[in-house]
Amino acid sequence: MYQEINLDKIDINAEPPIEEPDRQYYYMAKCRKWVRKFERKNGRLPTAFIQTFGCQMNARDSEKLMGILENIGFEQSDSEEADFVLYNTCTVRENANNKVWGRLGYLNVYKKRHPHMKIALCGCMMQEPEVLEKLQKSYPFVNLVFGTHNIYKFAELLEISLTQQRMVIDIWKDTDKIVEDLPVERKYNFKSGVNIMFGCNNFCSYCIVPYVRGRERSRKPEDILLEIERLAADGVVEVMLLGQNVNSYGKTLNEPITFAELLKRIEKIEGIKRIRFMTSHPKDLSEELIEVMRNSKKICRHLHLPLQSGSSRILKEMNRQYDKEQYLSLVKKIREAVPGIALTTDIIVGFPGETEEDFLETMDVVKQVEYESAFTFIYSKRTGTPAAAKENQVPENAVKDRFQRLLKEVQRIAAQKADAYTGKTEPVLVEEVNEQDETLVTGRLSSNFIVHLPGTDEMIGKLVNVKLKECRGFYFYGEAEE
Ligand code: 5AD
Ligand code: SF4
Numbered sequence: 001m002y003q004e005i006n007l008d009k010i011d012i013n014a015e016p017p018i019e020e021p022d023r024q025y026y027y028m029a030k031c032r033k034w035v036r037k038f039e040r041k042n043g044r045l046p047t048a049f050i051q052t053f054g055c056q057m058n059a060r061d062s063e064k065l066m067g068i069l070e071n072i073g074f075e076q077s078d079s080e081e082a083d084f085v086l087y088n089t090c091t092v093r094e095n096a097n098n099k100v101w102g103r104l105g106y107l108n109v110y111k112k113r114h115p116h117m118k119i120a121l122c123g124c125m126m127q128e129p130e131v132l133e134k135l136q137k138s139y140p141f142v143n144l145v146f147g148t149h150n151i152y153k154f155a156e157l158l159e160i161s162l163t164q165q166r167m168v169i170d171i172w173k174d175t176d177k178i179v180e181d182l183p184v185e186r187k188y189n190f191k192s193g194v195n196i197m198f199g200c201n202n203f204c205s206y207c208i209v210p211y212v213r214g215r216e217r218s219r220k221p222e223d224i225l226l227e228i229e230r231l232a233a234d235g236v237v238e239v240m241l242l243g244q245n246v247n248s249y250g251k252t253l254n255e256p257i258t259f260a261e262l263l264k265r266i267e268k269i270e271g272i273k274r275i276r277f278m279t280s281h282p283k284d285l286s287e288e289l290i291e292v293m294r295n296s297k298k299i300c301r302h303l304h305l306p307l308q309s310g311s312s313r314i315l316k317e318m319n320r321q322y323d324k325e326q327y328l329s330l331v332k333k334i335r336e337a338v339p340g341i342a343l344t345t346d347i348i349v350g351f352p353g354e355t356e357e358d359f360l361e362t363m364d365v366v367k368q369v370e371y372e373s374a375f376t377f378i379y380s381k382r383t384g385t386p387a388a389a390k391e392n393q394v395p396e397n398a399v400k401d402r403f404q405r406l407l408k409e410v411q412r413i414a415a416q417k418a419d420a421y422t423g424k425t426e427p428v429l430v431e432e433v434n435e436q437d438e439t440l441v442t443g444r445l446s447s448n449f450i451v452h453l454p455g456t457d458e459m460i461g462k463l464v465n466v467k468l469k470e471c472r473g474f475y476f477y478g479e480a481e482e
Helices: 022-042 058-072 094-113 129-138 151-163 209-213 222-234 259-267 285-296 312-317 324-337 354-367 395-421
Strands: 047-052 085-091 120-121 144-146 168-170 192-193 240-241 273-278 302-304 342-349 372-379 425-433 440-445 450-454 463-471 475-480
Touching: 022 058, 022 151, 047 058, 058 085, 058 120, 058 144, 058 240, 058 342, 085 094, 094 120, 094 222, 129 312, 144 151, 151 168, 192 222, 222 240, 240 259, 259 273, 285 324, 312 354, 312 425, 324 342, 324 354, 324 463, 342 395, 354 395, 354 440, 372 395, 395 463, 450 463
Parallel strands: 047 085, 085 120, 120 144, 144 168, 192 240, 240 273, 302 342, 342 372, 450 475
Antiparallel strands: 425 440, 425 463, 440 450, 463 475
16 A cells, blocks of 8 residues: 655665566656756746546546656646646547547647647557557657556656657556555545456447456455555545446455455445445346345445346347346346435447337336436447447437437436435535535435535535435435534
8 A cells, every 4th residue: 555655765776676566666756856857947846637538447547647746746737738748548439539639639739839748648548559550640749658557657657758759658458467555646535436446358249448458357355445444544435446347346366255245344444434336237246235235334325237228139239148137127126125226327329230129128128227317328339349340330310319319218217216305304425615606515415416505615525414405307406404
């Protein structure tokens, strides 16, 4: 676990250590020398900005990257007009890539006026060979490119790119390595993401994640528990356990352990008041987990359970390993065991070969389950995945029509589910002062619904009982009770 390490005591004239994380601290010390030189020359510290695209895994990775930058001596900037800009990219759908290409064009214009600035790219999109080719050919102004498997090496790569002009590229195909004990700069001081595993072995036929995030590997339970204990000691009250498929956590460890068992151990950590996790794959969700959720005082009453499609035929084509009936019976079991639990989901519309009948099966599941909220996506063809080779792509107008109908239904049901809370008093974890109205604070229910209430920044990080007075579709206005 990361402890304050005095970088100034590290001998940067010696050979770099072989062992991690010592090697990275050595490079952080070297980078700090560069920072001091910058400061002498410019009369200020260099600034750094990280833009995160994509999921909570990326958000957590960015906190680690910013932790390293701050440790070195960079000042965090809140805009891209900085000395060092890093895009942590996503590639789950094509439009995620398009956003990055667009922003890079803009950054190039800025760099022309500030030639000393350094631009770096990392994350899932960099793991695609076509992306790298395009970067090398058409984006020579980028200084550093690395992928998902070697972010722990950031200090080392940064040191090379700060002292060289050429584009530094380091992308690994895969790794079985997990490096612990590097610094982290948390965005919130009362809540934190905690990686429990990396990668994915499921190979859903539409999904690029297993190719860009590599094989599934779990962190050791003792490392996770120690991290959470330290977070709790540092004032964190809510943890979000992160993994592509948390339900298969621990299966490949030398001493296997189940996700449910891990949760039981986390529950015992004093100071932690709320535990969340994502993402759950329906095929691996065990009876043991349902039982642990039922008995827990800390696990939030919320489960994100991606459906993807309600058609058993399409689910088979997607390689999801469950059918409509199995999904529905799992939902029934969970709703019975954990009354009041909020269920949310991910749904893809327009998977190759999806017919109107298939789509109606999805609508049927949506109506039966009554999700508290759902993320709906239009299928995006990802090069290299089995689904991309399918010829029967659904015509765009049919996809758009289905997407709109689904969205309408999902929103109608979500509003109805939210409205059922109106008038109740529920615990809310206050997260921040409201951006639009400073007399309000914003927080979340255990079920993840958002609540605005009159309050001050002193309430941030506290659990307060709130009377939910008015429901506005997806969020509430409430008032703290004494
Ligand atoms: N097209 C559209 N949506 C996708 N997802 C993953 N891959 C694709 C794709 N190729 C969605 C799934 C997943 C969520 C994170 O992104 O619904 O659960
Ligand atoms: Fe992608 Fe499926 Fe793995 Fe989720 S479980 S990351 S959808 S392959």
